[in-house]
Amino acid sequence: MKSTLFTVxxxxxxxxxGLSQFLSFDLAGSHMVEYLVYLLIxxxxxxxxxxxxxxxxxxxxxxxxxLVPLTVIIGTLAGTILFSTVLPSxxxxxxxxxxxxxxxxxxxxxxxTQLDGEELGIIALLANLMREIATLLFAPFFARIFxxxxxxxxxxxxxxxxxxxxxxxSSGEEYTxxxxxxGMVLTxxxxxxxxxxxxxxxx
Amino acid sequence: MRIKxxxxxxxxxxxxxxxxxxxxxxxxxxxxxxxSGIIFVLLFLLGMTVGxxxxxxxxxxxxxxxxxxxxxxxxxxSVSLSFVIYRLFFRDRNSNRGSPV
Numbered sequence: 001m002k003s004t005l006f007t008v009x010x011x012x013x014x015x016x017x018g019l020s021q022f023l024s025f026d027l028a029g030s031h032m033v034e035y036l037v038y039l040l041i042x043x044x045x046x047x048x049x050x051x052x053x054x055x056x057x058x059x060x061x062x063x064x065x066x067l068v069p070l071t072v073i074i075g076t077l078a079g080t081i082l083f084s085t086v087l088p089s090x091x092x093x094x095x096x097x098x099x100x101x102x103x104x105x106x107x108x109x110x111x112x113t114q115l116d117g118e119e120l121g122i123i124a125l126l127a128n129l130m131r132e133i134a135t136l137l138f139a140p141f142f143a144r145i146f147x148x149x150x151x152x153x154x155x156x157x158x159x160x161x162x163x164x165x166x167x168x169x170s171s172g173e174e175y176t177x178x179x180x181x182x183g184m185v186l187t188x189x190x191x192x193x194x195x196x197x198x199x200x201x202x203x
Numbered sequence: 204m205r206i207k208x209x210x211x212x213x214x215x216x217x218x219x220x221x222x223x224x225x226x227x228x229x230x231x232x233x234x235x236x237x238x239s240g241i242i243f244v245l246l247f248l249l250g251m252t253v254g255x256x257x258x259x260x261x262x263x264x265x266x267x268x269x270x271x272x273x274x275x276x277x278x279x280x281s282v283s284l285s286f287v288i289y290r291l292f293f294r295d296r297n298s299n300r301g302s303p304v
Contacts, residue, residue: 006239007242010242010243014246014247014250014251014253015253015260016250016254017247018251018253018254018260019260020254023251025251025255030248036241036244038214040238040245041214042214044215045218046218048218049218049220049222050234055223064292068285074284075282076277076281079278080276083272083279084273089269095273098270106246110245113249118253118259121249121252122249122263122266123273126266126267126270127269127273127277130271131274131278146286146289148289149285149286153282153284153285156277191211191215192215195208199208
């Protein structure tokens with residue numbers, strides 16, 4: 001929750017600075033931001049690679065653990081495509097691009113801003129931030145109604161860090177490794193799937 | 204188009220490998236702090252972009268509504284499918300204890 005507030009604060013202070021016309025900056029055209037994104041992706045890799053808990057458990061884990069991130073990917077895309085039909089001003093492709101953030105709002109929004117533009121980048125930021133916040137708030141409810149995988153599914157990529165504590169509380173400690181694994185796979189896929197999907201669909 | 208796929212793959216795989224190699228070192232905490240720092244800078248710049256762009260700022264409520272619909276879709280889809288997968292593969296009818304995997 002603390003890190004979520006921290007990033008919301010960064011975004012808000014940024015909006016105020018922009019409104020004040022005190023500084024000017026072209027995010028979509030910036031080379032510096034491009035390099036920062038690579039550095040962030042590198043650090044995301046370090047975070048995943050240095051998570052020793054999951055590497056220890058992964059050796060004796062059943063193959064069905066792979067079903068969990070797959071469930072999140074297919075479920076998210078199906079739901080996003082379904083719900084995007086009530087948004088005529090947003091194409092299905094754009095909606096899927098946002099969905100592929102899997103809750104990882106910082107990385108997905110910056111990549112999408114660089115590849116598509118500011119508006120879709122902001123939609124990605126807000127949509128994925130709301131996904132994280134909704135998981136933090138409703139994980140126990142999801143677990144009670146939809147079973148113990150549901151908080152992990154809702155958390156998406158954030159299941160490995162920011163939403164892990166509430167997931168463990170709602171799904172039970174025996175689901176810790178499942179949550180870590182699913183979150184790690186999805187985290188690694190965010191910076192791969194978004195540019196890949198946008199290239200394939202010709203953005 | 205900025206952000207090249209090749210550089211993404213190189214950054215991600217080299218990061219994961221280095222992270223794995225240093226996983227037992229105390230130094231890995233520094234990387235977490237650096238990550239937070241970069242996220243702060245990038246989100247600050249993203250916020251600035253919104254503040255500078257008058258039409259985008261005015262449209263923020265509409266943009267937020269679109270985002271909310273996509274969030275609900277993503278959560279609804281993944282949580283519903285997880286319900287099916289949980290029933291089929293994970294739920295243990297005999298007990299609520301023990302490792303699920």
